[in-house]
Amino acid sequence: xxxxxxxxxxxxNDWIAALAKGGDWEVHAPALEDGVWTYKPVxxxxxxxxPNTKQPPKGFSFPQREVFFSFEQIKGxxxxxxxxxxxxxxxxxxxxxxxxxxxxxRMDRVFADNVNDPYYQARRKNVAYVGLACNTxxxxxxxxxxxxxxxxxxDGLDILLTDLGDRYHVAAVTETGKAMMAVAGxxxxxxxxxxRKQVKQVHGEAVAQPQRAVNNPEAAPAKLKASxxxxxxxxxxxxxxxxxxxxxxxxxxxxFDLNDEMTGTVPIKGNRVRTWDNCxxxxxTMHSSGHNPRENTAAxxxxxxxxxxxxxxxxxxxxQCTGCGRCVSECPVGIDIVAVVNKVAEHVA
Numbered sequence: 001x002x003x004x005x006x007x008x009x010x011x012x013n014d015w016i017a018a019l020a021k022g023g024d025w026e027v028h029a030p031a032l033e034d035g036v037w038t039y040k041p042v043x044x045x046x047x048x049x050x051p052n053t054k055q056p057p058k059g060f061s062f063p064q065r066e067v068f069f070s071f072e073q074i075k076g077x078x079x080x081x082x083x084x085x086x087x088x089x090x091x092x093x094x095x096x097x098x099x100x101x102x103x104x105x106r107m108d109r110v111f112a113d114n115v116n117d118p119y120y121q122a123r124r125k126n127v128a129y130v131g132l133a134c135n136t137x138x139x140x141x142x143x144x145x146x147x148x149x150x151x152x153x154x155d156g157l158d159i160l161l162t163d164l165g166d167r168y169h170v171a172a173v174t175e176t177g178k179a180m181m182a183v184a185g186x187x188x189x190x191x192x193x194x195x196r197k198q199v200k201q202v203h204g205e206a207v208a209q210p211q212r213a214v215n216n217p218e219a220a221p222a223k224l225k226a227s228x229x230x231x232x233x234x235x236x237x238x239x240x241x242x243x244x245x246x247x248x249x250x251x252x253x254x255x256f257d258l259n260d261e262m263t264g265t266v267p268i269k270g271n272r273v274r275t276w277d278n279c280x281x282x283x284x285t286m287h288s289s290g291h292n293p294r295e296n297t298a299a300x301x302x303x304x305x306x307x308x309x310x311x312x313x314x315x316x317x318x319x320q321c322t323g324c325g326r327c328v329s330e331c332p333v334g335i336d337i338v339a340v341v342n343k344v345a346e347h348v349a
Contacts, residue, residue, distance in 0.1 A: 003172040005181060005188035006195055007161075009048075012168070015184040016042055019092055023183040025128070028060070029094040039093060048095050048132060048163070051139060052324060056100045056251035057093050058107055061124040065275045068119065071260075073268040084271075086122045092180065096129040099144045099324040101156035103251025104129060108156075109316050110254050119274070128176050131157035135206040141325030143338055146213035149323055151206040162199050169199045215342045217309075217319065223345040224310040228302070232347050236340050237301040239333040244278035246327035246335070247304065252320045255279055279303050305340055 007015065019025040020042075030050040031040040037053045039060075072080040111120035134142075134151035144151060154160050158177035162169040170188060172178040181188055191199075214220065227233075247253040257277040262270040277284060280301075285294045294300050312320035321337070328336050 003178065004191040004196065005170040005184075006164075006191050007168045007170050007184075007188055009167055011187040012046055012048070014187045016046060016094070018183050018185060018187070019180060023090075023092075023180065025090050025092040025180070027092045027094065039095075042094075046094065048161075050095060052097050052099070052326070053095075054326075054330075055249055056103055056324070056326070057096055057129065058100075058103060058251050060091055060093055060127045061104070062107060062111070062120055062254065063123075065273060066119060068258075068272040068274060070263075070271050071269070075267070086119060086126075088122070088126060090126045090128070092128045092130060094130045094132075096131045096157060097134060097324070098131060098151060098153035098155070098157070098160075099142075099149055099322040100251045101129055101131050102144075102149050102153060102322040103324070104156035106252040106312070106316075106318070106320055106322070107254060109318075114316075128158045128180060129156060130159045130161060130177075130180070133160060133162045133203065133206060135163055135202050138209055138211050139325060139329070140212070141328040142323060143212050143214060143325060144323035145207070145211050146217055147319050147321050147323045148217070151209070152203040162202055164195070164198055164202065169195060211323075212338055214309075214338055215345060220319075220341055220345060221310040221313045223348045224306050224341070226348045227344045228306075230344065230347060232344060233298040233302045236335075236343065237296075237298040240280070240297040240301055240335060241333060242280050242282065242297060242300070243332060244280040245330050245332070246337075247278050247280055248276065249326040249330055251322055251324055251326075252308075253278075255284070279307070301335070301340070305337060305344075308337070309341055 016027050019027055027042040028039045029042050029046045030037050030053055031047070033040065037050045038055060039053060039057060067084045069081050069083045108124065111117040112124065131154065138151065152162070154173045158174045159180060160171045160173060169191060170181060172181055255277045256274050259273050259275065260270050261273050282292070286292045294303055308321040309319055312318065328338065
């Protein structure tokens with residue numbers, strides 16, 4: 001089967017119906033709810049005219065809250081533990097932007113390549129991302145190109161759709177993507193030479209669109225390392241209120257906490273639960289002794305920025321930031337990670 005097909009936009013729902021019926025996929029797509037774009041299970045006709053969603057799709061493989069196991073302790077007996085593994089349902093997520101696809105690569109590096117996290121991996125293997133190339137002018141907060149990405153990147157995606165006006169160009173990226181296209185049947189037609197020529201032109205125009213930029217991102221890790229004790233961090237963090245929205249909406253942030261939530265006392269019952277945590281919260285690094293190595297907002301802002309542009313690069317050879325711009329557009333006090341990195345680098349220079 002060819003890796004490139006053409007899909008009439010009017011037949012997108014036919015493909016989705018085939019995935020749900022013949023491929024046993026639960027399909028999710030962007031939906032506008034109370035003025036906010038978010039991913040929802042497909043109900044009515046799917047819309048693909050969305051900007052980036054408010055939240056990234058990382059929650060499909062790394063949910064904000066998940067139960068690891070339940071426990072029961074009866075006096076005089078050994079504790080009874082019951083592991084709770086993720087639902088094996090396969091989920092196809094449509095309309096994933098390339099910056100979020102690249103976010104999935106970085107999450108995989110943490111939870112699959114670097115450690116063996118069975119909960120993350122059980123979900124991740126059952127999630128397929130159907131990407132949508134960004135071939136409209138970028139938002140003022142987008143900067144994917146300056147962190148190694150592209151508005152037409154296929155990193156982390158199984159399929160990439162490109163909007164050609166009345167139809168989509170559909171390109172398989174992985175074997176999973178090929179299988180999902182095979183399920184579609186008649187809605188997908190072979191791509192002609194003219195279609196491939198148009199896609200090449202559309203992609204070229206998308207990449208040529210100007211974006212804001214991190215200046216000299218290759219030098220950022222060394223510049224940030226040299227700035228660790230700079231008083232500039234105090235100035236840059238002055239407006240921060242520690243709300244944590246920058247990390248909760250980030251496609252690559254992966255910090256978490258583990259807690260035992262009690263559901264009964266006689267016998268003792270409960271669940272071991274993993275929930276997202278946030279490096280911008282004051283108690284994130286609080287020691288049991290009461291000492292906090294990041295006791296102020298300056299240290300916490302430095303941690304977030306350096307994790308994206310220095311520490312992750314030192315550990316994995318890539319910047320953790322994908323340039324989606326959510327932390328810029330959603331920060332209630334206007335802290336801009338691009339401006340922060342650029343200013344710190346200039347200060348070191």
